[in-house]
Amino acid sequence: MRKVNIGIIGFGNVGSGAAKILLARKSFLAQKIGVEINIKKVCDKDITSKRNVSLSKDILTRDPGQILNDPQIDIVAELMGGINPAKEYILEALKKGKNVVTANKALLAECAQQLFREAADRGRNIYFEASVGAGIPIIKSLREGLVANKFSSIFGIVNGTCNYILSQMSSNNCSFAQALSEAKEKGFAESNPTLDIEGLDTAHKLILLTYLTFGKLVTLKDVFIEGISNISLADVNYAKELGYQIKLLAIAKKEVDELEVRVHPTFLPDKHLLSSVDGVFNAIYVSSDLAGDLMFYGPGAGQLSAASAVVSDIVDLTQDIKAGLFRPTLNSVEDNLVKKLRKIDEFESRYYIRFSALDKPGVLAKISGILAKFGISIASVTQKERQRSQIVPIVMLTHEAKEKNLHEALKMIDHLADIKEKSVAIRIEV
Amino acid sequence: MRKVNIGIIGFGNVGSGAAKILLARKSFLAQKIGVEINIKKVCDKDITSKRNVSLSKDILTRDPGQILNDPQIDIVAELMGGINPAKEYILEALKKGKNVVTANKALLAECAQQLFREAADRGRNIYFEASVGAGIPIIKSLREGLVANKFSSIFGIVNGTCNYILSQMSSNNCSFAQALSEAKEKGFAESNPTLDIEGLDTAHKLILLTYLTFGKLVTLKDVFIEGISNISLADVNYAKELGYQIKLLAIAKKEVDELEVRVHPTFLPDKHLLSSVDGVFNAIYVSSDLAGDLMFYGPGAGQLSAASAVVSDIVDLTQDIKAGLFRPTLNSVEDNLVKKLRKIDEFESRYYIRFSALDKPGVLAKISGILAKFGISIASVTQKERQRSQIVPIVMLTHEAKEKNLHEALKMIDHLADIKEKSVAIRIEV
Numbered sequence: 001m002r003k004v005n006i007g008i009i010g011f012g013n014v015g016s017g018a019a020k021i022l023l024a025r026k027s028f029l030a031q032k033i034g035v036e037i038n039i040k041k042v043c044d045k046d047i048t049s050k051r052n053v054s055l056s057k058d059i060l061t062r063d064p065g066q067i068l069n070d071p072q073i074d075i076v077a078e079l080m081g082g083i084n085p086a087k088e089y090i091l092e093a094l095k096k097g098k099n100v101v102t103a104n105k106a107l108l109a110e111c112a113q114q115l116f117r118e119a120a121d122r123g124r125n126i127y128f129e130a131s132v133g134a135g136i137p138i139i140k141s142l143r144e145g146l147v148a149n150k151f152s153s154i155f156g157i158v159n160g161t162c163n164y165i166l167s168q169m170s171s172n173n174c175s176f177a178q179a180l181s182e183a184k185e186k187g188f189a190e191s192n193p194t195l196d197i198e199g200l201d202t203a204h205k206l207i208l209l210t211y212l213t214f215g216k217l218v219t220l221k222d223v224f225i226e227g228i229s230n231i232s233l234a235d236v237n238y239a240k241e242l243g244y245q246i247k248l249l250a251i252a253k254k255e256v257d258e259l260e261v262r263v264h265p266t267f268l269p270d271k272h273l274l275s276s277v278d279g280v281f282n283a284i285y286v287s288s289d290l291a292g293d294l295m296f297y298g299p300g301a302g303q304l305s306a307a308s309a310v311v312s313d314i315v316d317l318t319q320d321i322k323a324g325l326f327r328p329t330l331n332s333v334e335d336n337l338v339k340k341l342r343k344i345d346e347f348e349s350r351y352y353i354r355f356s357a358l359d360k361p362g363v364l365a366k367i368s369g370i371l372a373k374f375g376i377s378i379a380s381v382t383q384k385e386r387q388r389s390q391i392v393p394i395v396m397l398t399h400e401a402k403e404k405n406l407h408e409a410l411k412m413i414d415h416l417a418d419i420k421e422k423s424v425a426i427r428i429e430v
Numbered sequence: 431m432r433k434v435n436i437g438i439i440g441f442g443n444v445g446s447g448a449a450k451i452l453l454a455r456k457s458f459l460a461q462k463i464g465v466e467i468n469i470k471k472v473c474d475k476d477i478t479s480k481r482n483v484s485l486s487k488d489i490l491t492r493d494p495g496q497i498l499n500d501p502q503i504d505i506v507a508e509l510m511g512g513i514n515p516a517k518e519y520i521l522e523a524l525k526k527g528k529n530v531v532t533a534n535k536a537l538l539a540e541c542a543q544q545l546f547r548e549a550a551d552r553g554r555n556i557y558f559e560a561s562v563g564a565g566i567p568i569i570k571s572l573r574e575g576l577v578a579n580k581f582s583s584i585f586g587i588v589n590g591t592c593n594y595i596l597s598q599m600s601s602n603n604c605s606f607a608q609a610l611s612e613a614k615e616k617g618f619a620e621s622n623p624t625l626d627i628e629g630l631d632t633a634h635k636l637i638l639l640t641y642l643t644f645g646k647l648v649t650l651k652d653v654f655i656e657g658i659s660n661i662s663l664a665d666v667n668y669a670k671e672l673g674y675q676i677k678l679l680a681i682a683k684k685e686v687d688e689l690e691v692r693v694h695p696t697f698l699p700d701k702h703l704l705s706s707v708d709g710v711f712n713a714i715y716v717s718s719d720l721a722g723d724l725m726f727y728g729p730g731a732g733q734l735s736a737a738s739a740v741v742s743d744i745v746d747l748t749q750d751i752k753a754g755l756f757r758p759t760l761n762s763v764e765d766n767l768v769k770k771l772r773k774i775d776e777f778e779s780r781y782y783i784r785f786s787a788l789d790k791p792g793v794l795a796k797i798s799g800i801l802a803k804f805g806i807s808i809a810s811v812t813q814k815e816r817q818r819s820q821i822v823p824i825v826m827l828t829h830e831a832k833e834k835n836l837h838e839a840l841k842m843i844d845h846l847a848d849i850k851e852k853s854v855a856i857r858i859e860v
Contacts (some may be wrong), residue, residue, distance in 0.1 A: 033760060305722050
């Protein structure tokens with residue numbers, strides 16, 4: 001049986017998971033493809049720590065050159081993460097005529113243009129199924145399964161840490177800090193969780209999803225990013241009362257001829273399927289013009305889940321290599337209806353707003369007067385805990401309003417003597 | 431630019447949808463693949479009726495031979511439906527060296543073995559993404575995206591007609607007959623809806639899903655099939671009260687070394703994601719050992735949705751043809767843990783049971799005595815509408831029980847003088 005040789009760079013969580021699957025499922029996969037996938041080398045700085053897979057010593061190396069310079073290695077799986085030297089390794093692998101599999105969303109979000117161009121120039125492919133939604137085959141579905149479709153929007157819950165924290169706050173009535181500390185204990189959040197909770201990881205994935213749906217490779221500075229660290233239990237509970245859930249969403253949305261690309265906590269109605277996605281699960285909800293509204297759901301993290309996606313990429317490439325063929329991935333085609341990216345100020349949305357105001361006559365009139373001045377129309381108002389001369393929350397839902405107008409109105413309102421804390425505004429979708 | 435020629439047999443709903451997309455997205459697809467997909471011939475008995483796509487007259491033909499015998503046609507899309515002559519056309523196309531795309535689940539469910547063997551012998555592929563879940567890329571996801579996984583179960587809502595009827599009964603508090611007649615009015619049910627409501631269409635799709643997840647090509651007689659025509663509004667409402675939804679599920683489930691393959695109305699807990707799948711939507715929920723629990727959701731029917739899947743198959747084949755290559759679909763590998771198919775009598779399940787009994791002392795004792803005799807343990811009992819000497823419903827949920835035992839117990843209970851109607855039993859899952 002023909003053999004295809006793999007080199008894995010990065011023997012951490014995903015790398016050792018991929019190695020484990022490739023060994024345990026060797027004959028299962030060989031029966032499916034008609035090719036033996038052989039792990040020729042695995043490179044890591046640390047080749048002595050115990051992993052949950054045991055490889056013979058001559059496979060392990062500290063020298064990436066043993067993979068990059070080995071002409072017998074057909075596919076390089078870059079699973080080390082980080083920007084440098086992962087990027088240099090991928091470029092070198094492509095130069096040497098190897099195909100590449102990576103799970104590195106941060107690198108792709110920053111350098112996709114350069115990497116994809118190098119791959120095309122060399123007649124090689126970069127596959128990256130594991131970079132969004134772990135084992136959920138979302139990349140393949142968008143690129144191949146929905147190849148004939150144009151998209152109007154994509155909403156993604158693509159960060160398990162954030163979704164776990166928000167789900168916990170909602171179901172256990174606990175604060176952000178408590179939920180975060182629990183997430184850390186359970187291994188669902190890193191000791192430094194900034195990348196996750198401030199929305200950067202979600203933005204990285206959104207860049208890839210936007211590329212696959214709208215054919216546009218936006219940069220990080222094109223993405224409006226707001227994390228979940230300012231979400232208070234009060235807002236989570238008001239959301240529930242009003243029939244919503246708060247989710248951190250990756251959103252790419254076409255509005256006539258403009259595209260909005262943004263990451264922020266979002267009020268989603270309970271009845272929307274994404275509202276039922278709890279805990280560390282991920283889901284990507286896409287609206288396509290032929291296949292309609294679709295959702296892809298599954299665990300968004302986990303060693304074997306991500307490794308499952310890496311192995312599916314390796315199998316795809318192996319099938320081509322077996323046939324002695326370069327079968328390029330489908331080209332991305334820019335949606336020609338999209339003329340420009342919409343700037344944050346121009347976003348339009350409905351909003352949930354919570355004011356902390358002194359409970360005295362005339363406050364509501366002042367607030368609603370300012371909102372009216374900026375053309376912001378109120379859909380509903382709730383003022384629950386009436387306590388003369390105390391600070392009470394006033395909760396409003398607005399109709400569609402321009403982001404810019406909302407911010408100016410809030411700035412003015414927050415200057416009122418009767419407003420005692422910074423007002424909170426959260427966008428409502430769907 | 432290289433050109434690949436397509437012949438379409440069947441110019442009905444899906445066929446004309448596929449033609450429409452291939453024309454409207456011709457340059458969009460050409461940019462993605464680097465190949466022009468050209469509709470060379472479209473065959474149908476009726477080539478005069480107006481469709482929502484206009485083709486030049488020399489493309490339309492009544493003679494399938496003009497497609498099957500044309501050496502320039504690379505791909506045949508069989509979209510006419512039915513067993514004969516669709517089967518003969520597909521076999522002939524394969525013999526003539528053409529690749530085949532079909533949406534014909536009934537044909538595949540009956541003759542997949544023969545058709546797949548012919549394709550393999552001829553070095554050609556049969557793609558069938560549109561046969562389950564219309565535009566949801568479930569076939570590709572199971573076969574390619576989850577290639578490394580073994581599965582423990584698959585639960586599918588794969589018939590939009592049934593799901594629409596059950597959703598309407600639940601949300602509008604209407605009878606099965608009312609919901610069915612509404613479904614017909616809206617075009618969600620055929621004038622003769624038997625194939626849908628009696629579960630046969632779901633069984634056809636389940637055969638394909640079982641093949642893709644467990645590598646086993648079961649036959650229709652291996653599948654236990656029960657439709658939804660006996661579901662009463664009373665049961666739908668009791669389900670809601672108890673925190674469940676009734677859904678018609680396609681189930682393939684591994685129990686130790688046996689496989690259960692069945693279609694029947696099922697009590698699903700409200701919190702299960704499948705319970706939120708309403709109306710004509712479909713969803714397939716799979717449990718895999720590496721990628722975890724995944725769900726794929728979308729419209730289960732619709733001209734453009736199904737045609738979207740057909741076109742994705744055509745694009746897959748076009749990429750290979752372009753490369754001058756036969757890239758066989760991944761082989762299906764039988765799950766070697768599955769030793770046999772479990773017979774219906776051996777199924778184990780929890781049950782919802784509704785008895786119609788005279789409200790008089792001792793009835794409950796008799797019923798529970800018989801259940802106990804057959805080893806069926808009761809989890810909860812509800813008897814609501816107490817009306818001395820009237821017929822009242824007694825609703826029970828059981829713990830796990832063997833199907834065979836349950837049936838014998840119900841037979842005995844239904845013979846009691848105090849039981850006034852045939853008792854209803856519905857399986858509970860998850």
